[in-house]
Amino acid sequence: MIENRIPVHFSDRRRRNIDRLVRRAVTACGVGVLLVMLLLFFWLIVVVVPLFAPASLKPGQTIELTDPQPTLALGLQDKWAWRIDARGAARFIGLNGQPTQPALQLSQPPERVVSSVDNQTLALIQPQHRFMLLQPAAIVADIAWRFPLGDTPLALPAQNIDTAALAQRADNRWRLAVADAQQISVAELQADRPPVWQTLSSGATSLAISPDGHQLYAALGRQLQLWSLRGEQPALQQTLSLPLPVKGLRLLSGGRSLLVIDDNGISQWFSVMQAQGAQLTRSREFAEADGRGQVIAEVHRRAFATLSAEGKLQFFASKQAGPIFTHQFAAGTNHIAISPQGNQLLTERAGQLQTWQLDNPWPDVSWRSLWQKVWYENYPAPDWVWQSTAANDDYQAKFSLVPMVSGTLKAALLALLFAMPLALAAAMYTAWFMSPALRRWVKPAIEMMGALPSVVIGLIAGLWLAPKVADHLLAVLLLPFILAAAILLFGWACNKLTGRWRQPAGREVALLLPWLLLITLLTLWLLPAVEQQLLGDSLVGRLQHSYQQRNLLIAGVAMGFALVPLIFTLAEDALFSVPAALGQGSLALGATPWQTLTRIVLPGASAGIFAALMIGFGRAVGETMIVLMATGNTPQTSDGLFNGARALSANIAIEMPEAAAGSAHYRILFLSALVLLAFTLVVNTLAEMVRQRLRRRYGQHEGQG
Structure with a gap:
């Protein structure tokens, strides 16, 4: 008997080798992905961690003073220190071997030395009611003392000077205020012009002038006054009665915040716009600050230091009530100076100068300031604010991540709310009810929608959709309910049709789509006309300032349109992965197609559908261009649907090119990326856990399908 078969030649060893090679390659790729994720996390953490590193102080060199007379003024500029003693000797002292x-x-x-807020000009109050201005200039090769008004002392009003304040308004203009307990005198100072003094009807024991010279703060006992110096005559703007006598006044960098020193510590004040105009308001208390000793404000940052009589140094920042750094110097340390860059400290003790390297690059940044409300200068109340840059050099950056996190979540959830019903309904109809011939055209068409670039969708949403929605806002808001009613009416009408009027099963969509298009056009055309006739104005006109043309609604619709193809494809594949025998058995037992879908197919595909929704949500959270172009890109925390927003991803894309490498702005943007990545991983991990639980619950194991 001849055996009729085709000989098959294969090697089990060869197949085992190929399987082993493929398995190792897949394992290596998986491990590589995990390593890349870990490397990315590590890199982001390395960039972010220095933001929260504690400040430190390291001793430098010690310099012996040749003539250790009592110090009246001490300063630090780059590589030089300057000092004025009680005998009137002004000297530059080299710090790096000079x-x-x-x-x-x-x-x-x-008798007294007062400096401007920027420490660039000193006013020397001399005996016999005289004064002069002095500028220490330490610029590389140009080390000199300059007298901008000349080296001849000028006359002061005939009074015993208790306090004085100086402001450098421009290159050759200053404003000087002097006072005793009976009166305050203010003069505008210019080169080659004698000062003209104006007398205020009030005395003071402490004075401070804003850097622009427009505001004068005066304290006498428990009374604090704010004077306006803008006009030809000074005007009293506000008088406050404080619970304790004022011991001193200091201005923080920029001159907008006033530090009031009393026995309870130091408090920060600034002007806040109220119904009666700008009013000086207490914003925070630095209860742990010791105002009995020296209080020095930094030149370029909203930070200050206090030095007690016992040598205890404390650093404070305007966004934090407690000290950010504390150091105990040796007893007898009586003077300190801070460099303009805030990275060097100079102390004087027992006829010696000691330099210190100060590592405190970001005193304003803390975990609290990133996530909690902060009361910023001139704001009416504490708030979450992101505003990293401004045209003014004295601007205080505001870094709150809450507006971007809330904008990201609101836009993503709104997009998912828009896309989820459309995508799931389309997937269920396409997979279960639509005829196979029509499905072969519809499914690829919907999937091709996912190929549209997000920047194109954002451009269309921002330039075309946003104005159209503003013109038909009421119709757009009512359109989902009208379309739902139209679909129910269409279903009722289809059931009433008989005979040749019925379409072949599964082709109802050929009639449904024109019907919905007609209802949509009628709604968008009729409702604005009816609204205008009945109410006399559109909904946008009635909302007025509470409506922004590019808002969360536009972003939700645009991003939802981008999510529909993704969710539809994954959900339909999940529905098709349910074994056909389950559906056929249900139909054979007498269940309707709808009952079979809702009670058999959907529970079996629930794990895949849930995964589709989570993947869509992850895509929405990481979306950049659509949110950037459709929301107006305004970082705010308002809950309105018609307000703008800014997402974390959009914020990184916009501001990273302008952030200086290594700056607080730069590192906080990396922190934003770390938060976004961590949030995505947490959501995906939880989604996978839920998906696995659904798979076990409904018995959807590997190998089925």
Whole structure:
């Protein structure tokens, strides 16, 4: 008997080798993906961690003073320190090996030295009611003392000077205020012009002038006054009665915040716009600050330091009530100076100067300031604010991540709310009710929608959709309910049709789509006309300032349109993965197609459908261009549907090119990326856990289908 068969030649060893090679390749790729994710996490953490590193102070060199007279003023500029003593000797002292400059002997030793907020100009109050201005200039090769008004002392009003304040308004203009307990005198100072003094009807024991010279703060006992110096005559703007006598006044960098020193510590004040105009308001208390000693404000940052009589140094920042750094110096340390960059400290003790390296690059940044409400200068109340840059050099950056996190979640949830019913309904109809011939055209068409670039969708949404929605807002809001009613009416009408009027099963969509298109056009055309006739104005006109043309509604619709193809494809594949025998058995037992779909197919495909929704949500959270172009890109935390928003991803894309490498702005943007990545991983992990639980519950194991 001849065996009729075709000989098959294969090697079990070869197949095993191929399987082993493929398995190792897949394993290596999986491990590589995990390593890349870990490397990305590590890189982001390395960039972000320095933001929250504690401040530190390291001692530098010690310099012996040749003439250790009592110090009246001490300053620090780059590589030089300057010092004015009680005998009127002004001297530059090198800090990096430079030779100490010869002392400049003033014509008369000053009784008091006051400096402007930027420490660039000093006012020397001398005996016999005289004063002069002095500028220490330490610029590389140009080390000199300059007298901008000349080296001849100028006359002060005939009074015993208790306090004084100076503001440098421009290159050659200053404003000086002096006071005793009976009156305050203010003068505008210019080169080659004698000062003209104006007298205020009030005395003061402490004074402070804003850098622009427009506002004067005066304290006498428990009374705090705010004077306006803008006009030809000073005007009293506000008078406050405080619970304790004021011991001193200081201005923070920029001159908008006033530090009031009393026995309870130090409090921060700034002007807040109220019904009666701008009013000086207490914003926070630095109860742990010791105002009995020296209080020095930094030049370029909203931070200040206090030095007690016992040598205890404390650093404070305007966004935090408690100290950000504390250091105990040796007893007898009586003077400190901070460099303009805030990275170097100079102390004086027992005839010696000691330099210190200060590592405190971001005093305003803390975990609290990133996530909690902060009361910023001139704001009416604490709030979450993101505003990283401004045209003014004295601007205080505001870094709150809450507006971007809330904008990301609101836009993503709104997009999912728009896309989920459309995508799932389309998937159920396409997979279960639509005829196979029509499905072969519809499914690829919907999937091709996913190929549209998000920037194109954002462009269409921002330039075309947003104005159209504003013109037909009421119709757009009512359209989902009208379309739902139209679909129910269409279903009722289809059941009433008989005979040749019925379409072949599964082709109802050929009649449904024109019907819905007709209802949509009629709604968008009729409702605005009816609204205008009945109410006399559109809904946008009645909302007025509470409506922004590019808002969350536009972003939700545009992103929802982008999510529909993704969710539809995954959900329909999940429905098709349910074994056909389950549906056929249900139909054979007498269940209707709808009952079979809702009670058999959907529970079996629930794990895949849930995965589709989570993947769509992850896509919405990471979306950049649509949110950027459709929401107006305004970081705010308002809950309105018609307000703008900004997402974390959009914020990173916009501001990363302009952020200086290594700055607080730069690192906080990396923190935003870390938050976004961590949030995505947490959501995906939870989604996978839920999906696995659904698979076990409904018995959808590997190998079925």
